[in-house]
Amino acid sequence: xxxxxxxxxxxxxxHACGEGGIFVNAYLVETKAGVVAIDATLTETESKRLRAxxxxxGKPLLAVLVTHPHPDHVAGITNLVAGGAAPIVATQPVxxxxxxxxxxxxxxxxxxxxxxxxxxxxxxxTVAASGQRLTFDGVTYSVLDLGPGGDSEANSVWFxxxxxxxxxxxxxxxxxxxxxxxxxxxxxxxxxxxxxxxxERLCDGMQVVFPGHGAAGAPRPLFARQRDYLLALASHxxxxxxxxxxxxxxxxxxxxxxxxxxxxxxxLTFLIAMNGDPIARELNxxx
Numbered sequence: 008x009x010x011x012x013x014x015x016x017x018x019x020x021x022h023a024c025g026e027g028g029i030f031v032n033a034y035l036v037e038t039k040a041g042v043v044a045i046d047a048t049l050t051e052t053e054s055k056r057l058r059a060x061x062x063x064x065g066k067p068l069l070a071v072l073v074t075h076p077h078p079d080h081v082a083g084i085t086n087l088v089a090g091g092a093a094p095i096v097a098t099q100p101v102x103x104x105x106x107x108x109x110x111x112x113x114x115x116x117x118x119x120x121x122x123x124x125x126x127x128x129x130x131x132x133t134v135a136a137s138g139q140r141l142t143f144d145g146v147t148y149s150v151l152d153l154g155p156g157g158d159s160e161a162n163s164v165w166f167x168x169x170x171x172x173x174x175x176x177x178x179x180x181x182x183x184x185x186x187x188x189x190x191x192x193x194x195x196x197x198x199x200x201x202x203x204x205x206x207e208r209l210c211d212g213m214q215v216v217f218p219g220h221g222a223a224g225a226p227r228p229l230f231a232r233q234r235d236y237l238l239a240l241a242s243h244x245x246x247x248x249x250x251x252x253x254x255x256x257x258x259x260x261x262x263x264x265x266x267x268x269x270x271x272x273x274x275l276t277f278l279i280a281m282n283g284d285p286i287a288r289e290l291n292x293x294x
Contacts, residue, residue, distance in 0.1 A: 008035075008060060011215055011223060013167065013175060017146060021223060022060060024079075027123070028053040030187050030220050030274050031079040034178060035061060036167070038144040041069035045165055045178045046219070047083035050123040054083025061087070069143040072150070073097035073131055074180025074219065075159040076105035077190075078112050082125040096141065097131035098152045100161035105130060140168065149174075151209075156198030157182035158190040158219075164206065174209065177216045177226075182206060183233045185221025187274040188266065189240070191282040194289055196241060203230050203237075220275075239269055240279075241286055248287040259283050 009021040020035040027050065034045040035057075042061050048054045061068050070093055071084055084095060097105070109128050117124045135141065137152035146167060153162040158181035169175035181190070182202055191199070210216055210226035217223045243265050247258040254262065259280040266279045 009223070017167070019176075019217065019223075020060065020064075021217070022048065022053075022057050023222075024048055024050075024053050026274060029079040032217065032219055032221075033057055033080075033083070034217055035064070036146065037064055037066065038146055040144045041066045043069050043143050043146070043148070044071045044087060045217075046074055046080040046180070047071060047087045049079040049082050049125075050120065051086065051125055052123060054086035054125065057083060058087050058089055068093045070141070071095045072148060072165045072178070073101055073105075073163075074165060074178060075157060075162045076101050076108055077159055077181065078108070078116065078125075080180065080219065081105055082128055085125055085127060085129040088129060094133040095129065095131040096133045096135050096150075098137065098150060098161070098163045099134050100152065100154070101163055102131045102134060104159070104161040137163075153182065153202050153205075154198070155193075155195035156200075156202040158184070158193065158199075160193050160195065162202070174213065176213055177206070177210050179206065179216055179218045179229075181219040183216075183218035183221070183229050184236070184275075185218050185224070185229055185232060187220050188270065188276055188278045189233070189236060189282075190275075190278050191237070191240065192278070192285050194285040196237060196286055196289055200234060200237060203234050206230065236270070240266060240282060241290065244283055244286040245290050247283070248291060250291055252284070252288045252291055254283040254287055 011019045018037045022033045033048045036043040140149045149166045151164045165178040166174045207230045216226045263279045
């Protein structure tokens with residue numbers, strides 16, 4: 008795992024999954040007396056590995072903080088908590104959407120993932136309001152409910168608060184992808200761009216922030232690359248749609264060719280075509 012030392016008492020470990028785990032990140036915040044996890048990976052194998060990494064630190068799991076309800080961030084909670092009593096914390100919109108998604112996602116993806124799909128999710132047992140602060144082992148976390156405008160219809164960002172109430176770092180969830188193509192099939196592209204601008208202001212001055220997919224880094228370049236990606240994707244969809252609310256299969260193939268040429272080597276290319284129709288509907292007045 009990659010490690011970042013936020014202070015002498017706080018180390019952030021990155022559990023970065025490979026292609027089979029949708030290149031998703033989960034994070035372990037290690038302090039003197041415990042570990043706080045942010046998100047929990049997708050598959051049986053990866054979530055058990057994440058739990059083994061907690062055990063390897065030799066400290067109790069104090070809490071799990073959830074950024075948003077997509078399976079690659081929440082399905083592994085079941086194995087991560089391993090029947091323990093740690094609080095699992097999310098905003099109410101994240102919890103509500105997680106409950107809505109579990110069954111359709113199970114039906115959609117079990118044929119693809121087989122035994123790797125976590126068949127029974129474990130839900131947050133603690134609801135946090137936007138702006139609420141929670142302290143574990145002397146480290147204070149706060150949550151911002153962003154609403155739609157990341158890759159989900161319910162997005163939140165978790166911060167570690169520094170001295171004097173300043174924010175020390177942020178766990179961005181899927182408001183930022185880096186090194187992979189983005190999932191925009193839930194729509195809300197314009198809200199996503201607005202949330203990027205909002206977070207860029209809130210994260211100004213931070214040394215490092217932690218995205219849902221891709222390497223941790225300085226906030227401004229990460230936000231700029233995500234913004235450029237969304238604008239490029241939107242411009243190509245708009246051109247190919249030519250005022251229509253949907254793309255043809257030929258259009259979607261062309262969209263994939265254009266975006267893979269712009270971002271050679273980026274993972275999750277299967278997402279590109281999925282994004283076409285939702286973006287076309289949003290840009291061309293289809294709701």
